[in-house]
Amino acid sequence: MSSPLEHAVSALNLPPKWRVRVQIRQRRRTLGIEVAPDGSVLLAVPVDADVEEITETLLANVDRVARAVRRRMAGGAEHQLKELVDGEHFSYLGRSYRLRLQEEPEARVRLVDGWLELPVGKGIPAGKRAIINWYTARGERWCKEHVSALASRAGVSVSSVRVRDLGSRWGERRADDSIALHWAVMQMSPPLIELVLAHELTHLRTARHSPLFREQLAMLVPGLEALERQLTVEGQAVWLGHIRGASAQPLISST
Template sequence: MSSPLERAVSALPLPPGWRIRVQIRPRRRTLGIEVASDGSVLLAVPVDADVEEVTETLLSNVDRVARAVRRRVAEGAEQPVKELVDGEHFSYLGRSYRLRLREEPKARVRLVGGWLELPVNEGVPVGKQAIIDWYTTRCLRWCKEHVSALASRAGVPVPAVKVLDLGNRWGERRADGSINLHWAVMQMSSPLIELVLAHELTHLRTARHSVAFKEQLTMLVPGLESLERQLAAEEKAAWRGHVRVTARPLIRSRCST
């Protein structure tokens, strides 16, 4: 059953097509309006949120939120799209690998030399998820090897880390002190992955992007500004799971080794 706040929000004269979720966050003191990578709108509200105040705030910010929704939708439309065919390129830790499809039972995604090998027994949807799962496993392994040392340098307890699809976000700090990372970050080089993780670890000490936050992050990440520019330049090319399904066979040609 929907809450009084959800019913009040659904009754507002908002732009058609908006998808709005209401999420109660016990540690919040004020209303937060977030626009996800798919263009949906999240209202992050404290436990004691006043329904009238929330609805008035949302209405007063309709134009700003609408611009953010249009921007997010446009960004999603411009994201790189891969074809799961021989020769397609996938990045891992800053290096590019060519896809090689294998018609073998019980095969698994793996790196072999300069190739990323993918079993094709189940077709495109399963193949896409198999690659995402491979990135996810590699990201968890990378974090296990690096998070303790980085957390120690940041002066925070070692957090639990989950690897998820975060849309256009590389990472996020959770209210319980854990951290989420996007599986797609594994396409970047290690220094850029460390930057993303360091950013979220710093948020465990300082919630907002304040002067103190920037100072702490600068101490934690040598060459911070250069790495931030590099990340901004490279993130648009990062694959986040979009695939093109065509009528052509998955195996376009056999690439010579």
Template sequence: MAGTALVTAGWYECRVSLSVQSALASLPMPREWTWRVVVRPRRRTLGIEIQEDGDVLFAVPPDADPRAVAEAVRSRLPRLADEVERRRRGGGEPVKELVGGASFAYLGRRHRLKVVPDEPGRRVRLHQGWLELPDSGSPPQGARLIAEWYAARGTRWVATRTAPLAERTGVTPGEVTVRDLGERWGACRPDGSIALHWALMQLPPDLVDLVLVHELTHLKVSAHGAAFRHRMRRVLGDLETLERRFAEAEADLWRGAV
């Protein structure tokens, strides 16, 4: 069989897990996939998580209907296959499906997506632990709204973060904003303004600080030589550790692909 179910606490949850596993086993999933089913008491809808190594986790609520879960997975198989292949290759841009239960990180903490009715004045927001997205009916439009939320909220957060780091770096920056920078994570201009990519706001604060200090340091030193790293290390004593963690995390940063 292609996958195995994760048996969770409780006889009933175990039965649900096995029932869903049996329903999924009837789908035309590639034989090389490794997948498992887990019952999560607080879930209300199906969640699909693709691990870094390409393994697939199907998270279901305790009252899951196995046939309904199987049909939902069947409809997503083409997109799912693309993402599993990307993860196994270790490259490509992460893709998200904007459905209820999808996982989105903000400053290192993960939040589940809740698609809510689109009403006048309603915007993307964090509410009671959920990231709420007004249902526009268009995945690209939904992705744009979430990116704008990251940018707006990130700009406010970075504003409070910049002053102490700038003081320790020995510079006085101009405006600091969070926006879409394409393939770049950070940028600085001769007038002292700095920009960070909105996707960075998915990272823990200390990794955002790493990119921010990098750009602040460029206001003093343009090249990436010994003097540049010496200045960065004066602000971030664990520079090498932060750089290693960032290198491990950046491939998984979502940049709006749906």
């Protein structure tokens, strides 16, 4: 470690098994703490980060990060690999649906009687994109229906809610006071989706993960700690778009 922030982090006597990296990100306004699949901890910090504030925030979140690191290093549930074949399971709003490939020319991705229907005739990458686009469209509609009431309770106004690929983050507060959710969040149960929404809405009042932030979020989300533990567990099992045997071969229905 070489920067003042890296020196400060190394002096915190964090658990010796933690592999901590500090990364300066131009677009960040607050500290981001990300736990990689190998258990390493990434601190994504803004350019003008205050060393004392960053270290205080990290210390306030040590227990939460430690739980995530332990699960990663213990080889917990990995993000699922899917096959685009009849009968594969995909989750939406906490419920599981089986995939059914459809050969009708006008078919589209949709839920029908407990099945998630996907048009065939396209390559596997195109089929994957179609499902992700379906989650994205469904997610934006769901968020628009639910964010107003939650924002009102939080005492904030939000310019817009977008659903997109956020990499390793479930949610993001943006510089224009809009928020974004990862499309994969839509696989989880509504209370967990609302937790992610509430987290980002709280950032509209309090930028960093301070004790005040935790207090505000807890007032907005009853049973906060239990839901956060549930999010950590379920979050490691959601599908992030990885396809087994991905290729340009066309999809073929078994019916």
